[in-house]
Amino acid sequence: xxxxxxxxxxxxxxxxxxxxxxxxxxxxxxxxxxxxxxxxxxxxxxxxxxxxxxxxxxxxxxxxxxxxxxxxxxxxxxxxxxxxxxxxxxxxxxxxxxxxxxxxxxxxxxxxxxxxxxxxxxxxxxxxxxxxxxxxxxxxxxxxxxxxxxxxxxxxxxxxxxxxxxxxxxxxxxxxxxxxxxxxxxxxxxxxxxxxxxxxxxxxxxxxxxxxxxxxxxxxxxxxxxxxxxxxxxxxxxxxxxxxxxxxxxxxxxxxxxxxxxxxxxxxxxxxxxxxxxxxxxxxxxxxxxxxxxxxxxxxxxxxxxxxxxxxxxxxxxxxxxxxxxxxxxxxxxxxxxxxxxxxxxxx
Numbered sequence: 001x002x003x004x005x006x007x008x009x010x011x012x013x014x015x016x017x018x019x020x021x022x023x024x025x026x027x028x029x030x031x032x033x034x035x036x037x038x039x040x041x042x043x044x045x046x047x048x049x050x051x052x053x054x055x056x057x058x059x060x061x062x063x064x065x066x067x068x069x070x071x072x073x074x075x076x077x078x079x080x081x082x083x084x085x086x087x088x089x090x091x092x093x094x095x096x097x098x099x100x101x102x103x104x105x106x107x108x109x110x111x112x113x114x115x116x117x118x119x120x121x122x123x124x125x126x127x128x129x130x131x132x133x134x135x136x137x138x139x140x141x142x143x144x145x146x147x148x149x150x151x152x153x154x155x156x157x158x159x160x161x162x163x164x165x166x167x168x169x170x171x172x173x174x175x176x177x178x179x180x181x182x183x184x185x186x187x188x189x190x191x192x193x194x195x196x197x198x199x200x201x202x203x204x205x206x207x208x209x210x211x212x213x214x215x216x217x218x219x220x221x222x223x224x225x226x227x228x229x230x231x232x233x234x235x236x237x238x239x240x241x242x243x244x245x246x247x248x249x250x251x252x253x254x255x256x257x258x259x260x261x262x263x264x265x266x267x268x269x270x271x272x273x274x275x276x277x278x279x280x281x282x283x284x285x286x287x288x289x290x291x292x293x294x295x296x297x298x299x300x301x302x303x304x305x306x307x308x309x310x311x312x313x314x315x316x317x318x319x320x321x322x323x324x325x326x327x328x329x330x331x332x333x334x335x336x337x338x339x340x341x342x343x344x345x346x347x348x
Contacts, residue, residue: 043099043106058097061112062347064092072161072324090117093128109135110142128169138174138188145174145188146227146266149212149255150240154278154292156304157341161324163294163302164268165255165276167192182216192229192265206230208265219244226233227266234259236266250279260297262306270298286310301325318343 040047047056069086092115099108112129131140142148144167153159160166174188189207212225218260221242228235240253253276257263260272267274278292287309294302306320324337 014256017200026168040099042101043108046117047097047099055098055100055101058099059095060097060348061092061094062345063090063092064343064345065124066272066341066343067155068339070322071337072158072322072339088119091115102134104135106134136175136177138172138176141169141171143191143234144170144172144227144266145186145210146225146236146238147211148225149214149225150238151251152253153253153276153294155280155288155290155308156278156292156306157318157320157343158302158304158322159276160294161302162269162300163274163276163296165253165274165294166268167265184216185212187211192231204295229264229266232259232262232264234262234264234267236264238311246283248279250277252277266295270300271296273297283307315346316343318345 035190038049039050040049041058042275043058046058046060048058049055050057068088071085082209094113094231096111097108101104101107109132110129112127114126114128116124116126120123127141129142130142131138131142133139141165147166147168150165153165154162170190170192172188172190174186176184176186178184188210190210192208208227208229210225210227212223214221214223221240223240224238226235226237237256237258238253240251242249242251255269255274255276257266257267257269257272257274263269274294274296276292276294278290280291281289283289287307289305289307291305294300300324301323303323304320306318308316310316319342322339322341324339
């Protein structure tokens with residue numbers, strides 16, 4: 001009996017110990033679900049949702065290195081300008097876009113910052129764009145409608161020297177309407193206070209007004225834009241035609257200054273009229289030839305020719321040949337300047 005009681009007591013003790021350990025066991029908590037970044041394809045490629053929000057974000061930009069030589073752009077060449085020299089620049093550009101659906105349509109923002117390192121002037125930071133868009137309206141800083149609505153003067157690197165198709169950056173309020181039939185209309189009021197001198201000691205408190213109309217078909221595009229400068233009571237007009245014929249695309253753009261004796265902030269050329277022409281020929285999927293030429297009534301003439309070659313996706317090398325005559329009083333109309341630039345650019 002004593003042995004049997006011993007066994008019963010031992011079993012009870014073991015059960016008690018086992019129960020105590022079971023009660024003290026550590027149970028791992030279930031891991032919280034991970035929140036992955038979601039792709040947002042409602043506004044195009046490259047957007048993703050900002051975690052915890054319904055706002056989409058897109059990051060992009062490029063890193064660029066330019067080497068320029070000759071005397072077409074003497075204010076940039078190193079050392080000290082004067083032409084027959086060389087110049088280098090490295091640039092980092094960051095572009096940030098946001099977009100979100102609202103009851104009034106897409107609410108968007110766009111910002112673009114440039115950081116430059118020039119061998120002859122040092123480092124600089126430049127804000128190219130900072131604006132908000134909603135329901136066709138744009139509020140903020142960007143290229144003037146007079147320039148952006150018409151586009152650049154070709155796909156060459158140095159697309160202007162003396163025959164300038166700008167002005168460029170402005171604080172502005174803009175409205176753009178685009179129809180499904182290819183018709184587009186736009187109007188903006190723009191602040192040129194930093195660009196236009198005062199008249200009779202008074203500040204320039206009235207904005208400039210710019211309007212544009214365009215039509216785009218499958219292989220043809222036509223655009224017209226006009227600007228009025230309140231401070232000088234003068235205007236500027238531009239007309240542009242584009243066409244695409246297989247691998248060839250061409251354009252012609254003409255500008256008119258209503259007061260050819262004096263430039264205004266939109267007419268940065270000499271005389272009443274200016275002309276920009278050019279085109280692109282797609283040699284292969286990787287290589288394209290670009291050419292442009294500019295002229296004005298004052299006798300200025302400029303030209304550029306390059307080959308843009310995509311080494312790998314996102315990385316392009318572009319060697320370019322440049323020509324520019326110099327009509328200033330020092331050199332006279334016979335001065336003909338040649339030069340070139342090689343650009344290495346990685347887009348991301």
